[in-house]
Amino acid sequence: MVYWKKSERILTMNKTVIILILIILLTACKNRTDQIKRVAVARVGDFVLYYDEIPKLLQKGSTPEDSTAFVQNYINKWAKKELIFLKAEQNLSPEFKNEIEKQMEETRTNLVIYQYQRQMMLEKLDTTITDDEIESYYATNEKNFNLNSNIVKALFIKLPVETPGLDKIRLWARSNDQKDMQQLETYCYQFAEKFDDFNEDWVTMDRLSIELPQDIINQEDFLRRYTWFETSDSSSVYMISIKDYRQRYSLAPFDYVRNDIKSIILNSRRFEFLQSLENGIYNEALKENTFKLY
Numbered sequence: 001m002v003y004w005k006k007s008e009r010i011l012t013m014n015k016t017v018i019i020l021i022l023i024i025l026l027t028a029c030k031n032r033t034d035q036i037k038r039v040a041v042a043r044v045g046d047f048v049l050y051y052d053e054i055p056k057l058l059q060k061g062s063t064p065e066d067s068t069a070f071v072q073n074y075i076n077k078w079a080k081k082e083l084i085f086l087k088a089e090q091n092l093s094p095e096f097k098n099e100i101e102k103q104m105e106e107t108r109t110n111l112v113i114y115q116y117q118r119q120m121m122l123e124k125l126d127t128t129i130t131d132d133e134i135e136s137y138y139a140t141n142e143k144n145f146n147l148n149s150n151i152v153k154a155l156f157i158k159l160p161v162e163t164p165g166l167d168k169i170r171l172w173a174r175s176n177d178q179k180d181m182q183q184l185e186t187y188c189y190q191f192a193e194k195f196d197d198f199n200e201d202w203v204t205m206d207r208l209s210i211e212l213p214q215d216i217i218n219q220e221d222f223l224r225r226y227t228w229f230e231t232s233d234s235s236s237v238y239m240i241s242i243k244d245y246r247q248r249y250s251l252a253p254f255d256y257v258r259n260d261i262k263s264i265i266l267n268s269r270r271f272e273f274l275q276s277l278e279n280g281i282y283n284e285a286l287k288e289n290t291f292k293l294y
Contacts, residue, residue: 042075044082049075117274125273127266134261138254145252150205150219155241158194158211161232173241174228193236202246202256212238220247 039051054074062070092100138145155173159166165187172184188195194211205223209216213233216222222229229240246253285291 041071042079044079045086047082047086049078117277120277121270121273125269127269129262129265133265134258135254137261137265138257142251145257147246147248147250147252147256150223150248151202151246151252151256152205152208152223152242153200153202153244154198154208155239155243156194156196156198156208156211157188157192157239159188159192159237159239161235161237163191163237166237170228170230170239173239202253208240212240223247 040048041051041054042049054071157169157173159169163169169184169187172180172187175181185195196211205216205219209219212231213236214231223242223245226240227242229242231238246256282291
């Protein structure tokens with residue numbers, strides 16, 4: 001009895017594999033000629049699943065059994081979903097159906113409006129923001145740009161402890177001379193595990209302290225005490241040259257918030273543009289009697 005069941009499974013599997021191979025061959029022929037109709041693999045009510053709708057997710061080297069199992073699993077999931085949908089449509093109360101229709105219509109309305117607004121902004125919104133505008137906004141709204149973090153302009157270097165010429169590196173790293181910086185970059189390119197000037201931009205002290213082997217407990221005190229900091233562990237030497245800093249709660253430097261201000265101005269323009277668009281359409285409708293108040 002057990003043997004019969006096993007044989008039956010093998011025959012069923014082989015039959016399914018043959019069907020799958022035939023489907024693949026038919027689909028391949030279709031791709032070559034574009035004349036053969038799509039191959040249906042399952043139906044639930046009026047809904048049909050076609051073979052070309054089944055994702056091709058199997059990896060190379062998959063066996064026919066793998067392919068069969070994947071296809072059968074996908075078909076079963078599809079069928080269960082469609083069957084539940086069909087049953088729900090047949091048995092859902094009129095009140096819930098009406099609610100769904102309202103939600104679908106509202107979603108469609110919102111989507112159409114959104115795409116129209118987006119189209120109008122792409123066509124007509126002026127996105128050019130001058131430096132004068134940004135600087136004027138910064139000067140007028142300074143109280144809104146206090147820092148939440150300590151920030152620095154700094155140079156960070158990490159070197160193996162056995163690196164030759166560490167004294168030269170210390171001298172170059174603390175210099176403001178461009179030639180010294182070029183020599184430092186060349187030397188660090190050869191020896192350093194890490195060399196970063198953060199594109200000469202402001203970075204938070206939290207970001208900088210990640211690079212060190214131990215935490216900086218009091219960042220404010222650290223910034224007041226050090227323009228040059230060096231520490232080491234068993235394998236590496238860590239050097240920081242701090243060129244400038246601002247402490248938290250102080251006014252953020254203009255170049256630190258420049259891009260934020262640009263985004264604020266642009267978002268404000270978008271808001272004003274959409275309000276103007278909405279009011280213009282409303283007033284036009286009143287004028288042309290498209291909209292009437294009773």
